[in-house]
Amino acid sequence: MSRAEQQPSAVRPTLEAVAARAGVGRGTVSRVVNGSPKVSAKARAAVEQAIAELGYVPNQAARSLVTSRTDSVALVIPESVARLRSEPYFSDIITGVSGELAETEMQLLLILVRDERERERLTRYLTARRVDGVLLVSVHEDDPLPELLERLEMPAVLGGRRSGEESLSYVHADNGGGARAAVRHLLARGRTAVATITGPLDMEAAEARLAGYRQALAEAGLEPDEGLVAHGDFTERGGRETMRELLERRPELDGVFCASDMTAAGALQALREAGRRVPEDVAVVGFDDSAVARHTEPALTSIRQPTEEMGRLMVQLLLKEIAQPGRFRRQVVLPTELVVRASA
Amino acid sequence: MSRAEQQPSAVRPTLEAVAARAGVGRGTVSRVVNGSPKVSAKARAAVEQAIAELGYVPNQAARSLVTSRTDSVALVIPESVARLRSEPYFSDIITGVSGELAETEMQLLLILVRDERERERLTRYLTARRVDGVLLVSVHEDDPLPELLERLEMPAVLGGRRSGEESLSYVHADNGGGARAAVRHLLARGRTAVATITGPLDMEAAEARLAGYRQALAEAGLEPDEGLVAHGDFTERGGRETMRELLERRPELDGVFCASDMTAAGALQALREAGRRVPEDVAVVGFDDSAVARHTEPALTSIRQPTEEMGRLMVQLLLKEIAQPGRFRRQVVLPTELVVRASA
DNA sequence: ATCCATCTTGGGAGCGCTCCCACTACGATG
DNA sequence: CATCGTAGTGGGAGCGCTCCCAAGATGGAT
Numbered sequence: 001m002s003r004a005e006q007q008p009s010a011v012r013p014t015l016e017a018v019a020a021r022a023g024v025g026r027g028t029v030s031r032v033v034n035g036s037p038k039v040s041a042k043a044r045a046a047v048e049q050a051i052a053e054l055g056y057v058p059n060q061a062a063r064s065l066v067t068s069r070t071d072s073v074a075l076v077i078p079e080s081v082a083r084l085r086s087e088p089y090f091s092d093i094i095t096g097v098s099g100e101l102a103e104t105e106m107q108l109l110l111i112l113v114r115d116e117r118e119r120e121r122l123t124r125y126l127t128a129r130r131v132d133g134v135l136l137v138s139v140h141e142d143d144p145l146p147e148l149l150e151r152l153e154m155p156a157v158l159g160g161r162r163s164g165e166e167s168l169s170y171v172h173a174d175n176g177g178g179a180r181a182a183v184r185h186l187l188a189r190g191r192t193a194v195a196t197i198t199g200p201l202d203m204e205a206a207e208a209r210l211a212g213y214r215q216a217l218a219e220a221g222l223e224p225d226e227g228l229v230a231h232g233d234f235t236e237r238g239g240r241e242t243m244r245e246l247l248e249r250r251p252e253l254d255g256v257f258c259a260s261d262m263t264a265a266g267a268l269q270a271l272r273e274a275g276r277r278v279p280e281d282v283a284v285v286g287f288d289d290s291a292v293a294r295h296t297e298p299a300l301t302s303i304r305q306p307t308e309e310m311g312r313l314m315v316q317l318l319l320k321e322i323a324q325p326g327r328f329r330r331q332v333v334l335p336t337e338l339v340v341r342a343s344a
Numbered sequence: 345m346s347r348a349e350q351q352p353s354a355v356r357p358t359l360e361a362v363a364a365r366a367g368v369g370r371g372t373v374s375r376v377v378n379g380s381p382k383v384s385a386k387a388r389a390a391v392e393q394a395i396a397e398l399g400y401v402p403n404q405a406a407r408s409l410v411t412s413r414t415d416s417v418a419l420v421i422p423e424s425v426a427r428l429r430s431e432p433y434f435s436d437i438i439t440g441v442s443g444e445l446a447e448t449e450m451q452l453l454l455i456l457v458r459d460e461r462e463r464e465r466l467t468r469y470l471t472a473r474r475v476d477g478v479l480l481v482s483v484h485e486d487d488p489l490p491e492l493l494e495r496l497e498m499p500a501v502l503g504g505r506r507s508g509e510e511s512l513s514y515v516h517a518d519n520g521g522g523a524r525a526a527v528r529h530l531l532a533r534g535r536t537a538v539a540t541i542t543g544p545l546d547m548e549a550a551e552a553r554l555a556g557y558r559q560a561l562a563e564a565g566l567e568p569d570e571g572l573v574a575h576g577d578f579t580e581r582g583g584r585e586t587m588r589e590l591l592e593r594r595p596e597l598d599g600v601f602c603a604s605d606m607t608a609a610g611a612l613q614a615l616r617e618a619g620r621r622v623p624e625d626v627a628v629v630g631f632d633d634s635a636v637a638r639h640t641e642p643a644l645t646s647i648r649q650p651t652e653e654m655g656r657l658m659v660q661l662l663l664k665e666i667a668q669p670g671r672f673r674r675q676v677v678l679p680t681e682l683v684v685r686a687s688a
Numbered sequence: 689a690t691c692c693a694t695c696t697t698g699g700g701a702g703c704g705c706t707c708c709c710a711c712t713a714c715g716a717t718g
Numbered sequence: 719c720a721t722c723g724t725a726g727t728g729g730g731a732g733c734g735c736t737c738c739c740a741a742g743a744t745g746g747a748t
Contacts, residue, residue: 012473014733014734014735015734015735015736016734016735019698024697024698025697025698025699026698026699026734026735026736027696027697027698027699027736027737027738028696028697028698030735030736030737031696031697034736038695038696038697039696039697040695040696040697043696043697055471057468057471057472058472058734058735059409059472059733059734059735060408060472060474060735061405061406061408061409061412061414061733061734061735062405062409062703062733062734062735062736063734063735063736064404064405064408064703064735065403065405065406065409065703065704065705065733065734065735065736066702066703066734066735066736066737067703067735067736067737068405068703070405072453075454090435091434091435094454094456095456098454098455098456099456099458102456102458102461102462102465105465107453107455107469107474108453108454108455109416109451109452109453109454110419110438110442110452110453110454111442111451111452112438112439112442112443112446114443114446117446118446121446121449124401125451127399127401128401128402128403128404129356130404130451265639291636292635292636292639295609295636295639295640296639296641297640297641358703358704358705359704359705359706360704360705363728368727368728369727369728369729370704370705370706370728370729371706371707371708371727371728371729372726372727372728374705374706374707375726375727378706382725382726382727383726383727384725384726384727387726387727402704402705403703403704403705404705405703405704405705406703406704406705406706406733407704407705407706408705408733409703409704409705409706409732409733409734409735410704410705410706410707410732410733411705411706411707411733412733689748690747690748691746691747691748692745692746692747692748693744693745693746693747694743694744694745694746695742695743695744695745696741696742696743696744697740697741697742697743698739698740698741698742699738699739699740700737700738700739700740701736701737701738701739702735702736702737703734703735703736703737704733705732705733706731706732706733707730707731707732707733708729708730708731709728709729709730709731710727710728710729710730711726711727711728712725712726712727712728713724713725713726713727714723714724714725715722715723715724715725716721716722716723716724717720717721717722717723718719718720718721718722
């Protein structure tokens with residue numbers, strides 16, 4: 001056995017036991033454990049040896065009770081099951097958040113909020129201050145959670161924002177710019193009747209993508225046609241159904257900008273059903289550049305947003321906010337990028 | 345006086361404050377909060393009113409310190425980033441686990457373990473008993489974590505198992521049966537040279553799927569041909585590269601059973617590159633029936649495993665194990681199902 | 689030799705809760 | 719009428735840690 005140095009006793013050793021073994025007081029052990037500089041080299045060595053011999057690990061509950069810190073943060077995802085399952089966006093966020101937290105001693109709580117009951121549970125949880133901070137993604141305009149976070153003075157960083165004048169810290173992608181790039185690309189390919197399938201417009205991201213679409217058309221001097229704007233909900237099914245409506249209403253359309261890749265995947269299905277060839281008859285651009293974009297037939301031209309990096313950045317901001325409560329607040333917009341594949 | 349002042353309203357009421365307000369002792373409040381029956385109706389009413397008026401929420405750290413329970417469980421995913429991102433399996437597990445935990449007061453910690461450093465961090469964490477139990481998915485044969493869990497006598501449930509004689513509780517799918525069904529289906533469609541792309545064989549699930557493949561061929565009286573067996577790693581890229589090798593080695597193959605949908609997606613790409621039509625020239629079956637199965641071209645025939653249900657079940661078993669430490673242990677195998685689509 | 693600033697150190701005082709035991713009140717029992 | 723449960727209650731004794739303060743060591747300046 002390679003763990004000969006640790007003689008695990010039946011009960012976990014306490015800080016007091018370490019102090020006794022090292023021949024010092026509790027205070028000194030506590031200082032060593034917490035990296036205080038006010039400890040002599042000799043005392044530090046003795047304590048470190050005792051810790052190793054006893055296999056001491058601090059009791060977090062006792063520590064929390066005194067410091068009222070928990071050394072954990074929550075990632076809150078307020079979405080229906082249906083969306084989480086099919087949305088690679090969340091996996092990427094989780095990957096980034098988890099990776100960044102691994103650099104620290106903080107732990108990650110994952111909290112999915114699907115209905116009113118679960119929101120109440122979360123409210124209780126946050127009121128009890130069982131985490132030091134909160135990352136909240138997929139923010140809807142009327143979501144009561146951001147307000148709750150403010151009221152509780154809980155350090156928080158949003159992924160996305162409620163509106164243009166968001167008071168909390170956030171990280172989000174340049175949705176408007178991405179959408180403009182997408183539509184410009186379609187126009188540059190000679191498309192003249194470019195439609196869009198939006199996301200849920202109670203999300204600023206969806207709203208911004210729609211605005212970007214309109215801007216790009218305006219820049220090109222095209223007459224706005226509201227008949228070419230149809231409302232989806234970021235899901236595949238929504239994309240399919242909305243595309244059908246759109247085809248019925250404007251059979252002449254030759255390009256579609258979809259507010260998400262899943263939407264675009266659905267739209268491709270509807271186009272295939274309708275016998276339209278992609279990209280020959282109708283060119284399609286998605287948004288997110290998620291994994292699905294590479295699996296559709298044809299592969300999807302899409303707008304890449306640095307989702308994982310957004311997760312990492314959210315964590316960095318949150319940690320700063322936790323370190324300086326009430327003082328630190330920052331709002332970051334990350335650039336997007338057009339990724340051209342077969343669909344447009 | 346440069347420090348921020350504390351709002352009086354920001355001071356959280358303690359159990360003692362509730363007791364004072366309700367005109368009872370601490371013990372009685374504690375009993376009410378914890379649902380003990382040994383409280384008179386009158387006292388209970390008074391306490392409940394005081395709790396409501398004060399907005400009392402118990403302090404978990406103080407509770408933990410005494411009970412040494414944490415009311416949280418960890419979901420541990422020991423996988424590289426690359427896999428997590430593209431593997432819908434994990435999203436489904438998370439959805440199931442989170443949904444089931446929402447029925448309780450337990451919280452979910454998500455712990456991704458990517459390298460040795462992160463494993464050490466987890467070891468410290470578990471040694472400190474900062475969770476009441478652990479769910480461990482994607483178990484590899486030589487993974488040191490299950491052993492650690494046993495040594496720490498930590499309640500645990502595996503998703504999958506290390507081998508046929510697993511000592512810990514687990515939930516897994518009938519991988520062998522699923523693989524057999526897949527291969528039988530290919531044979532029933534008249535395929536005579538059926539290859540397989542395996543998963544990483546240090547995982548029992550991958551091994552069992554390979555065994556199922558062999559069994560089905562044997563049942564059909566076919567001569568085993570090891571040249572038709574190629575080793576992948578569950579990823580898309582692995583599927584693509586392995587399919588290329590396979591085509592080079594056995595150009596006559598007319599069917600492929602892939603050990604995961606992502607593998608199959610990669611295989612489809614390689615087949616397309618090679619100018620083989622699917623399913624006309626080569627029929628393909630995947631495993632998992634994940635979301636990607638519906639997006640490939642052609643859509644993927646696959647073996648469905650009830651991933652989300654597996655997550656739920658794992659939680660149920662874990663909670664029982666936490667309730668009866670050392671007594672409860674159960675191993676569950678769930679059925680799989682062939683889902684036929686265009687690829688075979 | 690004396691004094692004082694600085695560095696270390698030990699340990700008391702809780703943090704907010706549960707556990708447990710002693711104690712009360714009151715109806716039932718002999 | 720004394721005795722005995724029994725349901726209900728209050729509060730002391732910690733859980734293991736950090737915070738803080740008083741006090742001892744150290745060493746340079748006078």
